[in-house]
Amino acid sequence: MTGATGNVGAELVRALAESGERVRAVSRSGRSDGLPAGVEAVAGDLNRPETTKAALDGVRGLFLMPGYGGQRQILADARAAGVERVALLSGRSAGSGDRENAVAGYLIDAEDAVRESGLDWTALRCTSFMSNALELADQIRKGDTVRVPFPDAYTTDVDPYDIAQVAQRALVTGDFANRVLDVTGPEALLPADRVRVLGEVLGRDLRAVGLTPEEARADLESRMPKPYADAFVSFFLDGTLDESVVLPTVEEVTGRAPRTFTQWARARADAFR
Secondary structure, three states: OOOOOOHHHHHHHHHHHHOOOOOEEEEOOOOOOOOOOOOEEEEOEOOEHHHOOHHHOOOOEEEEOOOOOOHHHHHHHHHHHOOOEEEEEEEHHHHHOOOOOHHHHHHHHHHHHHHOOOOEEEEEEEOOEHHHHHHHHHHHHHOOEEEEOOOOOOEOOEOHHHHHHHHHHHHHHOOOOOEEEEEOOOOOEOHHHHHHHHHHHHOOOOEEEEOOHHHHHHHHHOOOOHHHHHHHHHHHOOOOOOOOOOOOHHHHHHOOOOOOHHHHHHHOHHHHO
16 A cells, blocks of 8 residues: 555555455554554555555555556556455546546556556546635634635546545456556536535535636645646636546446545535635
């Protein structure tokens, strides 16, 4: 398990442990804080594959994060260690084939690497995460007006819990070997819809105000390198990525409907107070 303390990784560690699997959780810190009982915590850096090689001993399934320099060597080490299958966290923009887009480009490279690894692979192409709404928490704690980027972009945001449930089945069963699984949430919402839901959960009258394109770009560039800001502007302002279509993958794989944003918000309400 790489990225074991991230939004998806932490949920997947929990899902695997609850299903009775032995789990080795790799993170940069290697700390065991918050991990389920019995999970082995290991320190490793995906940009330095020599730090993860020993962690592959005895492993059957590997969950891999994209966008790290050591990915191909880690996959080669995994194959040599006898790992059978890999599940890759990816995104819907990987399907665009646009290697010039910084985000799509690193996802496409990651998918190429797992396809060429010699392992059985599953690529989880996910829409935006519901947990991205946590970026609004500071504004919500300070007042009732919430400024949001890309106000006209409908997205079918998905709960990291549901991504983890799909990944768990891909890793344990092998039923989805050598396939791309497009993972979405159950409803297409605007940013203002999510702000409204958060207000209902918190018992407040929150109001969304859309950032202008210039403001959205400036906000993104303050938080990430310019090529990545350009990528998100391309996706959600220029419309090169459509995340508005609800797909049945979560229910088909897990046997139950994906969680709604309201369910996610209720479970995370304390983060906004």
